[in-house]
Amino acid sequence: MNFTLKIWRQPGRTSAGTFKQYTIDGVAADMSFLEMLDGVNQKLVRGGEDAIAFDSDCREGICGSCGLFINGRAHGPARGVATCELRMRHFTDGEAITVEPWRAKAFPVIKDLVVDRTGFDRIIQAGGYVSVNTGGVPDANAIPVPKHSAEEAMDAAACIGCGACVAACKNGSASLFVAAKISHLALLPQGQAERKDRVTKMVAAMDEEGFGGCSNTYACEAECPKLIPVTTIARMNREFLLAKK
Numbered sequence: 001m002n003f004t005l006k007i008w009r010q011p012g013r014t015s016a017g018t019f020k021q022y023t024i025d026g027v028a029a030d031m032s033f034l035e036m037l038d039g040v041n042q043k044l045v046r047g048g049e050d051a052i053a054f055d056s057d058c059r060e061g062i063c064g065s066c067g068l069f070i071n072g073r074a075h076g077p078a079r080g081v082a083t084c085e086l087r088m089r090h091f092t093d094g095e096a097i098t099v100e101p102w103r104a105k106a107f108p109v110i111k112d113l114v115v116d117r118t119g120f121d122r123i124i125q126a127g128g129y130v131s132v133n134t135g136g137v138p139d140a141n142a143i144p145v146p147k148h149s150a151e152e153a154m155d156a157a158a159c160i161g162c163g164a165c166v167a168a169c170k171n172g173s174a175s176l177f178v179a180a181k182i183s184h185l186a187l188l189p190q191g192q193a194e195r196k197d198r199v200t201k202m203v204a205a206m207d208e209e210g211f212g213g214c215s216n217t218y219a220c221e222a223e224c225p226k227l228i229p230v231t232t233i234a235r236m237n238r239e240f241l242l243a244k245k
Contacts, residue, residue: 001027001088004096005040007052010109017109019098029089033076034059034066036088037099053112059084061225064160067167068113069100074164074223082162082225102163104172106210119209120161120177126205127198128181134190149187156184158226165220171212176220178206179236180228186239196243203240 002025010017024040031039034056041051055065066084070076076086091097099113107115134140145153159180166174182199185191191198214233221230 001025001029001091001093003027003036003088003091003094006096006098007040007113008100009052009112010101012111013108027088029087031088032059032084033068033070033086033088034084053110053114055114056084061085062160064162064225067102067162067164069102069167071098074102074167075162075225079222080225080227082160085225102167104163104166104211106172106174107163107166115163117161117163119211120163120174122209123174123178123202123205124181127194127201128185130185130190130194132193140190143189145188153184153187156180156187156228156232159184159224159228160226162225164223164225166211168219168223169212169215170217170219171215172210173214173220174206174209174211175214175233175236176224176228176230178202179232182239183232183235186235195239199236199239200243203236 003023005022005024006019007022008017009020022040024036024043027036027039034054037052037054044051054068057063057065059066061082061084064082066082067075068083070083070086075081075083076090078086078090101109101113102115106119107117110116157180159177161177163177165176166172182202185198186195218230221228
């Protein structure tokens, strides 16, 4: 398979960026999108050019660091997968592919396709954890949790913090990410002691980081690689209102 790539290149935070065109051939259909980019970089380095900067780590859809905007879609055309899980068979041989970084005020570009997502880290630091003593693993296993609560908590905890929800939202909202982190603890007994403080602090931190408000277009749900539903945002809103009473 052969492709023409239009890739965003930006030397640094304060530098102007532009799209540059590259070609690559001999791409296997089962190759991942990141493996394809590795091939492009090998070609660039051999030619004495700077490699395209992009984030990746686990390459198994777990860490969430690989997020790219591909042909106008967060993580590309396949639903329910991160960029590292996207296979080149999802594209047509000879297709032109446009690759961009996440576009959001709260995610400034560091270089090329790499953006600064430490705003997510600061939101978690504001309250996305359990700090009280809840006992050890045997104690946790001894606490009965209703099946539906356990399942919903696990679904919310599946969030990998990739930022696709922010990139897909026209307002650059982090509501789905924050809601997922709030929900999975609010649904479990261990998260009850700090429930009100958690939602208040995390929502405040989200606003301070410059993320926009929820646009209610469901774009976040459509692009989330873990298929976290927008009903999670409704739960966050309820938690926030209850915390203010």
